[in-house]
Amino acid sequence: MAQLQSKQWLFKAFALLSIMLLLHLFAPSVSFAAQTKGSIAGQVTDTNGDKIKGAVVKVTVGVLPVLDISNGAGKYSLSNLNPGTYSVTASASGYASKTITGVVVTAGKETTLNIQLSALGVITGKVTDTSGKPVIGALVTDSNGNTVITNLRGIYTLKDLNPGTYPIQASALGHVPSGANNVIVTEGHTTTYDIQLGIDNADPVTKYHFEPIYGTIGSKQYVKGFHVSLQASDGAGGSGVLTLKYRINGSLLWKTYDGEFDIMANTTHKVEYFAVDNAGNTESVNVMDLDKGTFKGAGAY
Numbered sequence: 337m338a339q340l341q342s343k344q345w346l347f348k349a350f351a352l353l354s355i356m357l358l359l360h361l362f363a364p365s366v367s368f369a370a371q372t373k374g375s376i377a378g379q380v381t382d383t384n385g386d387k388i389k390g391a392v393v394k395v396t397v398g399v400l401p402v403l404d405i406s407n408g409a410g411k412y413s414l415s416n417l418n419p420g421t422y423s424v425t426a427s428a429s430g431y432a433s434k435t436i437t438g439v440v441v442t443a444g445k446e447t448t449l450n451i452q453l454s455a456l457g458v459i460t461g462k463v464t465d466t467s468g469k470p471v472i473g474a475l476v477t478d479s480n481g482n483t484v485i486t487n488l489r490g491i492y493t494l495k496d497l498n499p500g501t502y503p504i505q506a507s508a509l510g511h512v513p514s515g516a517n518n519v520i521v522t523e524g525h526t527t528t529y530d531i532q533l534g535i536d537n538a539d540p541v542t543k544y545h546f547e548p549i550y551g552t553i554g555s556k557q558y559v560k561g562f563h564v565s566l567q568a569s570d571g572a573g574g575s576g577v578l579t580l581k582y583r584i585n586g587s588l589l590w591k592t593y594d595g596e597f598d599i600m601a602n603t604t605h606k607v608e609y610f611a612v613d614n615a616g617n618t619e620s621v622n623v624m625d626l627d628k629g630t631f632k633g634a635g636a637y
Contacts, residue, residue: 372419372443372444373415373418373419373443374417374418374419374441374444374445375414375415375416375441375445375446375447376395376413376414376424376441376446376447377411377413377414377446377447377448378411378412378448378449378451379409379410379411379412379450379451380393380406380410380412380428380451380452381450381451381452381453382431382452382453382454382524383453383455387406387409388428389407390405390428390429391405391406391412391426391451392405392426392427392428393405393412393414393424393451394414394424394425395417395423395424395425395439396423397418402416402417406428418441419442420440420441421440422439422441423436423437423438424449424451426453430456431454431455431456432453432455432456433453434453434454436449436451454498454499454523454524455523455524456496456498456524457497457498457499457521457522457524457525457527458493458494458496458497458521459493459497459502459519459521459526459527459528460493460494460526460527460528460529461528461530462486462489462491462530462531463476463486463490463491463492463530463532463533464530464531464533465511465532466532466533466534469490470486470489470490471490471506471508471511472486472487473485473486473508474486474490474492474506474507474511474531474533475506475507475508476492476494476504476531477504477506478494478503479502479503480497480502497521498521499523500520500521501517501518501519501520501521502520502521503515503516503517503519504516504529504531507533507614508533508615509616510536510537510616511534511536511575511615512533512534512536512574512576512614512615513533513576513615514531514532514533515531534573534575536573536574536575536615537615537617538570538571538574539613539618539620540568540569540570540577540611540617541568541569541570541611541619541634542566542567542568542580542609542619542633543566543567543633543634543635543636543637544564544565544609544622544636545564545565545566545637546562546563546564546636547562547565548561548562548563549561549563549598559601560600560601560602562598563597563598564597564598565596566580566582566609568611570611570613574615575613575615575617576614577612578611578613579592579611580592580593581593581609581610581611582597582608582609583607583608584599584606584607585604599626605625605626605627606623606625606627607626608621608622608624609621609622609633610622620633621633622634
C-alpha cells in the first residue's frame, strides 16, 4: 500500500513538473509573438468632424487584405501587422476614397491614424428643347464617362462625383448636342445645371468630286478611272456630321470614309454613300450606277 501511494505521488509530481516546464517554455513565446506584431487604429470622420460609420479601412499584406469596418463612433483597428510601412485605404458610401501612404507600424505598438473623407457631390438638372419641352431619353455624360438618361420630366442626375470642375454633354435623337465645360461640383453639395438642346430634323448632305486617272494606249491617253472625294455637311445650326459611309459594287461592308478612294472603269460598277449627323438623322443613300450611267444624290462640289 505504501509502495502504491509512493508511485502515485511520483506520478503527480512528474505531471506537475511537466506542466510547469511547458508553461515556462510557452509563456515567453506568447509574449515574444505579441511583441513582434503591431497595429493601426484610429477614427474615420468627414471634413466637418462627424463620425462615419461603416467605412471600410484596409491594408494589403502580400496578396491578402487586412480590413476593418468603422463602428458607430467611426473607430477602426487593423491588428496583427508585421513591422513595416503600409498604405491605408478608407472608403465609404457617399464619400471619396482616400489612400494614405507611408504609415509606419512598429513591433509591439499601436500606430494612431485618423482618416478624414470628403463627401461626394451631385450634378442634376433638366434637359429641354428650344420650346421648353422636356427631352425624354437624352444621354447626359460627364468627363469620367458616366452616362445617365433623362426621365419622363427630362431630369438627369449624376451622382458620386469628386469635388472639381466637369464638362457635361447632353445629346438626343433629333437634337443638337449641347453642354458646358465648367460645371463646378463642391463637397457634399448638389449642383443644378439645366441644358437646352436645339432641334435638328434635317438630314446631312454629301457631295462628290472626281479627279481623272489617265491611262495610255500607244500614243493615246484615256480615262481609266477616278480618284473620288466625298464631302458631307449638316447645314447651319445642324448637329454636325457624325460619320460618312460608302461601299463599292454592293459590298456587304460599309466602310467609313477617311479620304479619297479610286474607282476603275473596268472593275467598278456601282458606288453608294451616305452620312449620319450627331442628332441621328441619316441621309438617303447616294447611288452612282456606272454601268447605266445614272446618279441619284446631292451631286458634285
